[in-house]
Amino acid sequence: MAKKRKRIRQPQIGSPKMRAIVLIFFAALIIVADIILLFSHSKSFSETENRVLQQAPELTMNSLISGKFMTQEEDFVTDQFFMRDAWISLKLLADRLSGKAESNNVYLGKEGYLIEKPVVPSEEYLTRNLQAINAFADRYSEVNTVMTLVPPVAWVCDQLLPDNAPCENVDAIMASVKSGLSDNVDFVDITAALKEHKTEPLYFKTDHHWKSLGAKYAFDVLASHLDVTPVDDYSVMTVTTDFAGTMASNSGDTSQRDSIEIYVPLTGNAEALQGSQSERALASDLEYVVEYTDAGETVKTATIYNSAALSQKDKYQVFLGGNHPLINIKTSADNGRNLLMLKDSYANTFLQFLLPYYQTITIVDPRYYSDDIYKLMSDRGITDVLILYCENYFITDNSLFGVLEFEV
Amino acid sequence: MLFSSLFFICIFLPVTLIIYYAVPWKFKNFVLLILSLVFYAWGEPVYVILMMFSIVFNYMAGIQMGDFRKLKNERRRKIVFIFTVAVNLGMLGFFKYFDFLIGSINGLFGANIPLKNIALPIGISFYTFQILSYVIDVYWGKVPVQKNIISFGAYITMFPQLIAGPIVRYEDIMSQLKRRTINIRKIADGAAWFIKGLSKKVLLANNIGMLFDSISAIDASERAVTTTWLMVAAFALQIYFDFSGYSDMAVGLGKMMGFEFVQNFDHPFTSMSAAEFWRRWHISLGTWFREYVYIPLGGNRCSALKNMRNLMVVWVLTGLWHGAAWNFILWGAFFGVMMILEKYVIGNFLERLPRALRHLYAAVVTFFSWILFSAPSTAEIGRTIVSGTGGYGNAFIDSTTVYFFMTNLVLIIICILCSTPLVSNLFKALCRNFGTGGEAAGAICYCLMLVVSMAFLVNDTYNPFLYFRF
Helix, strand or coil, X not given: CCCXXXXXXXXXXXXXHHHHHHHHHHHHHHHHHHHXXXXXXXXXXXXXCCEEXXXXXXXXXXXXXXXXXXXXXXXXXXXXXXXXXXXXXHHHHHHHHXXXXXXXXXXXXXXXXXXXXXXXXXXXXXXXHHHHHHHHHHHCCCCEXXXXXXXXXXXXXXXXXCCCCCXXXXXXXXXXXXXXXXXXXXXXXXXXXXXXXXXXXCECCXXXXXXXXXXXXXXXXXXXXXXXCCCCCEEEEEEEEEECCHHHHHHCCCCCCEEEEEEEECCCCHHHCCCCHHHHHHHCCCCXXXXXXXXXXXXXXXCCECHHHHHCCCHHHHECCCCCXXXXXXXXXXXXXXXXXXXXXXXXXXXXXXXXXXXXXXXXXXXXXXXXXXXXXXXXXXXXXXXXXXXXXXXXXXXXXXXXXXXX | CCCXXXXXHHHHHHXXXXXXXXXXXXXXXXXXXXXXXXXXXXXXXXXXXXXXHHHHHHHHHHHHXXXXXXXXXXXXXXXXXXXXXXXXHHHHHHHHHHHHHHHHHHHHHCCCCCCXXXXXXXXXXXXXXXXXXXXXXXXXXXXXXXXXXXXXXXXXXXXXXXXXXXXXXXXXXXXXXXXXXXXXXXXXXXXXXXXXXXHHHHHHHHHHHHHHHHHHCCCHHHCCHHHHHHHHHHHHHHHHHHHHHHHHXXXXXXXXXXXXCCCCCCCHHHCCCHXXXXXXXCHHHHHHHHHHXXXXXXXXXXXXXXXXXXXXXXXXXXXXXXXXXXXXXXXXXXXXXXXXXXXXXXXXXXXXXXXXXXXXXXXXXXXXXXXXXXXXXXXXXXXXXXXXXXXXXCCCCCHXXXXXXXXXXXXXXXXXXXXXXXHHHHHHHHHHXXXXXXXXXHHHHHHHHHHHHHHHHHHHHCCCXXXXXX
């Protein structure tokens, strides 16, 4: 070892004073973070993210060996980091400044719109769903079966997308769905009708759903297919202006707020128009009973709106109080028409437009429903079927065929 | 545990440093060993036992080789050496390459031997090479036997470089294990190096990595030609900033604990040939293969044919070191071929070219190599090449290209600038030639880099739960 070795040394960064300031700042930041982590109560829930935050994990032999303790401890430090929401806003600001036009699969669109990225169809599920729908419609060929898929905002209001943002070709998907359906299904493509109004607020800025206005334009197109004559007279009421939905949570951009409007059809039945303005709007002049069946329990109300939802985070639940496996609605209409609706949550907004035209409306959400759909068809004397989903969900849905393929 | 996590930065690092600084010198290596084992066990609660076995086993092998040298029993010494190398390579081979071997046999001969699905112990490729550098140098008599198992263990496990390098050769660090200096200036420098590495990893690598992920999610036949190019470029930038970011963080953490590590990256994208690229890229790995494979095989002091063989062996092994998959072997073999070409065929021609053309040549060669490296399968290599040359009848450029390019333009420009010496030179000038104002501006830069990196780390668990989804 006579050879003298070259001394290894990486160059120093910047200058001494600069490094001193950086070290002090670094240390101070860690000390502040640690003191707050140690001495403040850990938050249990994040409003923005709508999820339970990680608490300090318990140390056990099992959790240590499996590594669960370590993962939870790391999540704990990150979840309980001081001013968590401010840090997340800073991250989003950095993204925006660098020109990024998306955040967690949400396009940061124009005019404050946060737009869900449309997904690619699952060929397997889509084919199976269409086959199941065909078999169902062929079996009930005397029943008027109408189907529609609500196109995503990215496709309808393409002017709101960031420049050049890629979007699945929804027209092509709609066409392939239509061509995959039997003649017994009346598939109505409402894309063009919605596009005519693409500058109006058809969809929420902060949520992935459509607004009542979008649903109304869809209903105007669907009415003739459903064989009903629209009343075209509504009491429109804004029930909140403080809604920040799923897209706000997903993207982390919580700067925007949406309003939610409800459209209550007026049929000219003045007797029911009593009580205060808000009660009147919510109850309308229609009389009906709504029965929600969840996990075997049935709850009855006299309205499809749930005003309690307006004080919670997901205010979209003002429609029907969210999703339920089965909902039965009996109205005062005595016309012998009984509608079965197979749907996802987009139908919750749409339902208000259907109320005046059917004696009963049975609403099945196949994602939560596992009972005999055929028994339901005969028990309820179904005369009309409406299948209403949003396109972006339907093309990957893996529950509808399960319900339609029900065997005893 | 990743360096780029709030848990490491806010809990593990301060606790470690406080204990490490508090204990007297003679306990510092012990503290380093214990804390490094905790660090390793944090991510590998089971494999830490394997690590401890390696330490004890190789420590004893070193002692044995030393004893046999004293006894002048060369035969025994050689047996111990070969056995030790075989055990180390055997463990690496079993944990890293066993399933790959079985999979390849199944593929080649249509056999159906079940895979073991062995989880790879983190950092095994790095620490096995560190151990081998010690074992081989002891055998060659280049370094004395390490009699102190704590110093030896501290060398193997030293957490700053345990998981992602640099591969510190024993020779380079043995004197530091005995004697090193810790002072506040070095700690401050270490902190700055750490922030530099953290920003490279979190702000540049992770973000440009998202561009790579988004593009590679599109099927090769549907990507425009330029989108595919953008994808490969994004990958090159991602892997450079990821890897060199980790190395910088390791250098910084080392400095904070009194160590100096070798330089691992030296602006590789400014190279003018494949050979130069490898003198600038992952230098510690290149050095290791040169010292322990290339030169022992005869290096270039042999016939041209043998030299070519040596080059191919070294580069195929280098490829294989990066992962147990055929695309890494192809990647290594490609560089082997390029080395031979540059040395025996096109070298003189290249040297006469203008600098700009030589840079372009190196850029094309490395660009192509990333196609091999980034591919999830060998079939995908072909598809990427077809897509990148318009072989699918795909467009040259489309609106998707424009979208990806425009929304990442700022990031791409920053990445390219930071991969040249320009930014660090400008920064040096800012801090040294503009008085207090310049120094303050430099400090603000680093503080901002830290704060924004932290924001991205907080966002790591940002995970909105959308139970009300649809």
